[in-house]
Amino acid sequence: MKNLLLASTSTLHGEPYLAYLLETLEDFFKTVTTVTFIPYARPGGITHDAYTALVAKAFATINKKVVGLHTHKDPAKGIQEAEAFFTGGGNTFLLVQQLHELGLMKPLKSKILTGAPYFGTSAGSNIAGVNMQTTNDMPIVYPSSFETLGLVPFNINAHYLDPDPTSTHNGETRATRIKEFHCFNSTPVVGLREGSFIHIQDKNTTLKGAFKARIFEQNKAPYEGINLHF
Template sequence: MKLLLLSNSTAPGHAYLEHAREAIARHLAGVRELLFVPYALADHDGYTEKVAAFMAELGIAVRGVHTGDPRRLAADAQAVFTGGGNSFRLLRALHTTGLVEALRDRVAAGAPYMGSSAGTNMACPTLRTTNDMPIVQPPSFEALALVPFQINPHYLDPAPESAHMGETREERLTQFLEENAVPVLGLREGTWLVREDDRLELAGVAAGARLFRRGAAPEEYGPGTDLSELLTAPARFDVGPATT
């Protein structure tokens, strides 16, 4: 399985996807046409055009999955990119179009998968560690399960000087772990994961990522870290609070 999972698609001072250009070029080497999944935003055509403009610089043509039979297009795709936006809207569309199963099968058969933000959320077993507002209701939180752990894109560290009194991202993920025994990787801006079969590596900027596990203190990791052991981590959902 070949995955490139970006925390974000736009970085300060960079055009769309430009901060990860080299990683994207490596990931899609040899790909002539990319299937783009634009369902996280309302303007499917406009979103597809934006992706096509970037991919054209890499010599890759882009087709939106909304322009034909989604399942048939997925079955024939050389590679797939699922873009960011609202993850609830995206997952609802994946279920209603039959793409959850179709994309899972195609990626398992060897097609490279790339996701950014909400598209990275889709690679997890469920939607449960997204940051988004539930503007629509998907029929299920079940996602593509291309990795057996959860990811929190756009991870933000607690800011002690902030006057905001709501939960920090760390507190929200801790609450998730009170009910679920599943590792959660908080991907900071400018970071991404690269999976090549049984190897998983953290890449991107020096800020790196933060790993949360049930019953343990968060762990910090920097670019170049081998996180392959997460691919074998057992995921147990809805186990309830840990007993003491």
């Protein structure tokens, strides 16, 4: 049993935090009283407490209580007892390093596979994939492994950006980076544009939101798609 909501971004330009998703979240978490928030990705270095407060404020508008996983003495127990999860964005290396170091990757996966709703944005969506190897983030810490939850049989590239034909910059485009990934890895990659999100309910995977996805499969030209059943 699986019930996942994986968003490219938490926030659309000029909008409050999570605003574009609140209606969807109200339905997604309709049977849930308290959401356990996983704050380890710390965007911009924000503290666990401050990040949790930001999330709690947004979730209050849909009448959900939020508890930060970092407030549990035994976070593995916190996971076992949780009703539902939200993992926020930030730095994927930091998030993955923390989950491995605290021994939480397996308990979290097991709990989600019992049907506990899991919502992720950005780094929190990345970790639902096979591994974190299509993140855009900077390797600010060294995780003991790049493996992640493997809840879906593909990787996500969050905040996917189309190549800018007017750019004079020589840094690699997102598409070139993913092509390099496919020199060494066969996992399909879903380039998820800001405003798009994926709903996975058991075996049904549905792309929702504003845009098609840019899909990258090994030894194929990238293509626009909505079918995420690989």
